[in-house]
Amino acid sequence: MTAQLELTLDFPAAVAALERTLVEGLDVEACPARSNVAVPAGELLLMPAATDQYAGVKVAGVAPGNPAAGLPRITGSYLLLDGPTLRPLALLDGAALTALRTPAVxxxxxxxxxxxxxxxxxxxxxxxxxxxxxxxxxxxxxxxxxxxxxxxxxxxxxxxxxxxxxxxxxxxxxxxxxxxxxxxxxxxxxxxxxxxxxxxxxxxxxxxxxxxxxxxxxxxxxxxxxxxxxxxxxxxxxxxxxxxxxxxxxxxxxxxxxxxxxxxxxxxxxxxxxxxxxxxxAWQDLAVAAAQYVSARQRTGG
Missing domain, CATH: 3.40.50.720 (NAD(P)-binding Rossmann-like Domain)
Incomplete structure (x- = not known):
């Protein structure tokens, strides 16, 4: 089973991960488009991205009625994959990832x-x-x-x-x-x-x-x-x-x-x-998720 990875990066680290991705030459104009699917509760978003090292996909829900019930408006999960093999590496909280990477951008x-x-x-x-x-x-x-x-x-x-x-x-x-x-x-x-x-x-x-x-x-x-x-x-x-x-x-x-x-x-x-x-x-989610994965491996010596 793919391990759940906790988000521990701070905003400066997330900003640095985004900047590094762009400086290394990512073509933002060629990144895959987001898929938007209307559902009864709101909207589902499917956001894939890939580099040579990592790939990933976020499935996010946007539920406008949730705040009235004391629930987050944004929900979801992020699956991080190894780039060369597409082997699953980690699962992250999609809402927490969005809450980190959007202000960082x-x-x-x-x-x-x-x-x-x-x-x-x-x-x-x-x-x-x-x-x-x-x-x-x-x-x-x-x-x-x-x-x-x-x-x-x-x-x-x-x-x-x-x-x-x-x-x-x-x-x-x-x-x-x-x-x-x-x-x-x-x-x-x-x-x-x-x-x-x-x-x-x-x-x-x-x-x-x-x-x-x-x-x-x-x-x-x-x-x-x-x-x-x-x-x-x-x-x-x-x-x-x-x-x-x-x-x-x-x-x-x-x-x-x-x-x-x-x-x-x-x-x-x-x-x-x-x-x-x-x-x-989607490249923003991937950049921050990959940086979190690398940080976690460095902390644990993996």
């Missing part, structure tokens, strides 16, 4: 896109992804010292503010208008319509929209998309799934991908907003 992008003196983060959402993004960005943005949480539910918002305070950050609950004073804005919600007026975002700011992977849902408006330089995980997948960009009419010619950003082939300007739109890709 954003952190990798914003480390390159944020201004060198970025201090004020405006965070939309108060669920597990919002918490993960708070902790990941605190780890990679050295000047960060203030957080404004914008969320529909007062209780979770207050908990997130308390966690920010534990990290040594000045924190408060705010309104969407807080983006006018932001250095970084991160959207981790299930919203289907824009969360704020894109005209309010300062030219110095970077915005990350990570909450949706549907062509008919968006967290940011066309006004911001029109003003901003645009960065994505991969052009191919963004033009298929990124409603924030598709609904604003953004074409491939305006998009730089994450590999180009990490390898410094993409130009980063600070005289206009930078928008990073992610939808999640």
């Amino acid at each position: 954003t952190a990798l992008a914003l480390r390159a896109l944020a201004g060198p003196d970025a201090r004020h983060l405006v965070l939309f959402g108060a669920g597990p992804q919002a918490l993960g993004h708070l902790e990941a960005l605190n780890a990679v943005l050295p000047g960060l010292d203030r957080v404004t949480v914008v969320a529909r539910r007062p209780g979770p918002a207050a908990e997130l503010v308390a966690r920010a305070a534990e990290l040594g950050l000045a924190a408060a609950v705010g309104t969407p208008g807080a983006v006018a004073g932001a250095d970084a804005v991160v959207c981790c919600t299930t919203a289907r319509t824009p969360l704020f007026d894109g005209a309010l975002v300062p030219d110095r700011a970077v915005v990350a929209a990570v909450g949706s992977h549907e062509p008919t849902a968006r967290e940011v408006d066309a006004r911001l998309v029109d003003r901003a330089d645009l960065f994505v995980e991969a052009r191919e997948v963004a033009l298929r799934e990124a409603g924030d960009l598709l609904m604003a009419g953004a074409g491939a010619e305006r998009l730089a991908n994450l590999a180009e950003l990490v390898t410094r082939k993409a130009v980063v300007r600070h005289d206009r907003p930078r928008l990073f739109k992610s939808v999640g890709m």
